[in-house]
Amino acid sequence: MANVLPILRQVAPVREVFAAEHLAELARQALVAEAELTPKPGLVDRRGTGAHSDLSLDLMRRSASAIAPFFADMATAAQSMPFSNALRTEVAAIGRAAEFAMLQVTGGSNSHKGAIWILGLLVTAAGQDIESNPDTIAKGAGLLASLPDSVRPQLVSHGDMVRARYGVTGARGEAIANFPHIVHVGLPALLAARKKGCTETNSRLSALLDIMARLDDTCVLYRGGAEGLTIVQKGASDILHAGGPGSAAGDQAMLQLDHELFIRTISPGGSADILAATLFLDALERGQYAVQEDNSLSEGDPYGAN
Numbered sequence: 001m002a003n004v005l006p007i008l009r010q011v012a013p014v015r016e017v018f019a020a021e022h023l024a025e026l027a028r029q030a031l032v033a034e035a036e037l038t039p040k041p042g043l044v045d046r047r048g049t050g051a052h053s054d055l056s057l058d059l060m061r062r063s064a065s066a067i068a069p070f071f072a073d074m075a076t077a078a079q080s081m082p083f084s085n086a087l088r089t090e091v092a093a094i095g096r097a098a099e100f101a102m103l104q105v106t107g108g109s110n111s112h113k114g115a116i117w118i119l120g121l122l123v124t125a126a127g128q129d130i131e132s133n134p135d136t137i138a139k140g141a142g143l144l145a146s147l148p149d150s151v152r153p154q155l156v157s158h159g160d161m162v163r164a165r166y167g168v169t170g171a172r173g174e175a176i177a178n179f180p181h182i183v184h185v186g187l188p189a190l191l192a193a194r195k196k197g198c199t200e201t202n203s204r205l206s207a208l209l210d211i212m213a214r215l216d217d218t219c220v221l222y223r224g225g226a227e228g229l230t231i232v233q234k235g236a237s238d239i240l241h242a243g244g245p246g247s248a249a250g251d252q253a254m255l256q257l258d259h260e261l262f263i264r265t266i267s268p269g270g271s272a273d274i275l276a277a278t279l280f281l282d283a284l285e286r287g288q289y290a291v292q293e294d295n296s297l298s299e300g301d302p303y304g305a306n
């Protein structure tokens with residue numbers, strides 16, 4: 001079904017929907033593209049495990065594959081019921097099943113909890129209308145996030161602890177505010193770097209650093225406190241001011257920040273999730289479907305970084 005989408009796009013004038021499997025595959029590929037992007041400060045990448053002792057690139061890839069079918073289920077749900085509390089409840093149940101599948105494949109490590117939330121909401125919103133753009137998809141996803149989560153368990157998450165201590169709004173707040181760090185930070189930074197002639201890898205790294213410089217990442221706050229967040233935000237900002245990825249000073253500053261985060265075991269995991277979602281919406285917007293003309297799916301880095 002996914003492989004007919006480019007054809008549908010040409011012949012169907014309006015309100016054709018994205019195939020659920022296609023959205024899921026695109027989301028999986030965005031997660032793999034984020035994980036493989038190298039070098040990322042403190043994060044798992046092609047060089048190694050960053051500030052993590054329980055994650056690896058192979059695990060991130062397997063986690064992405066394990067959760068992709070749940071994205072397809074979310075898009076299918078979006079196509080079979082209207083925007084409503086019932087859809088929110090259905091998607092929450094699928095999201096929790098995806099978290100369970102993630103924990104099973106990683107042996108209990110949290111590889112993509114934030115990504116399941118963000119991409120799950122975006123895939124659901126994108127599942128409804130092919131004429132959408134990043135802004136309207138983010139708004140739809142934000143609206144869905146603001147509906148009540150009727151079966152929310154009474155467990156206290158790391159995000160809950162950090163929110164109570166530092167007064168930040170975390171992953172839930174990001175969604176309810178319509179994903180400002182994707183729409184107003186990640187995407188503009190990605191496009192600006194490409195326009196300047198940066199390589200695709202450096203454009204994505206620039207987008208990640210811009211996100212890191214501004215996001216109140218609860219993953220950073222939980223591991224490193226307020227001081228850790230300052231180190232991440234100032235460090236990312238300094239790299240960009242030094243010339244950004246691809247400049248000698250920028251690359252040097254990036255290695256220094258990577259080292260500091262490694263020593264302190266601080267990981268900007270929330271920023272990584274926001275970058276994956278940025279790549280997903282960018283690919284949708286550009287019509288860059290990773291389905292090949294011979295109906296196969298691209299291998300390696302399907303988002304084509306260089």
Ligand SMILES: CC(C)(COP(=O)(O)OP(=O)(O)OC[C@H]1O[C@@H](n2cnc3c(N)ncnc32)[C@H](O[C@H]2O[C@H](COP(=O)(O)OP(=O)(O)OP(=O)(O)O)[C@@H](O)[C@H]2O)[C@@H]1O)[C@@H](O)C(=O)NCCC(=O)NCCS
Nearest residue numbers: 092095110111112113114120157159171174217218269270
């Ligand atoms: C709304 C939920 C995301 C739950 O939110 P909550 O804040 O209560 O949960 P957390 O457990 O804290 O997870 C939030 C994850 O979101 C990422 N994140 C952090 N800050 C932001 C931000 N400002 N904006 C957006 N996203 C953010 C981050 O995920 C990444 O970090 C993880 C790695 O962290 P790590 O420290 O290694 O792992 P931990 O287990 O936390 O600690 P250790 O023990 O290892 O030290 C990695 O997963 C990245 O993805 C935060 O971790 C949502 O889950 C929810 O409500 N779900 C219910 C189902 C539902 O409604 N679904 C609907 C659609 S799917």
Ligand SMILES: Nc1ncnc2[nH]cnc12
Nearest residue numbers: 035043044111269272273
């Ligand atoms: N590349 C990465 N490294 C560590 N945590 C992550 N969470 C999402 N992407 C990640």
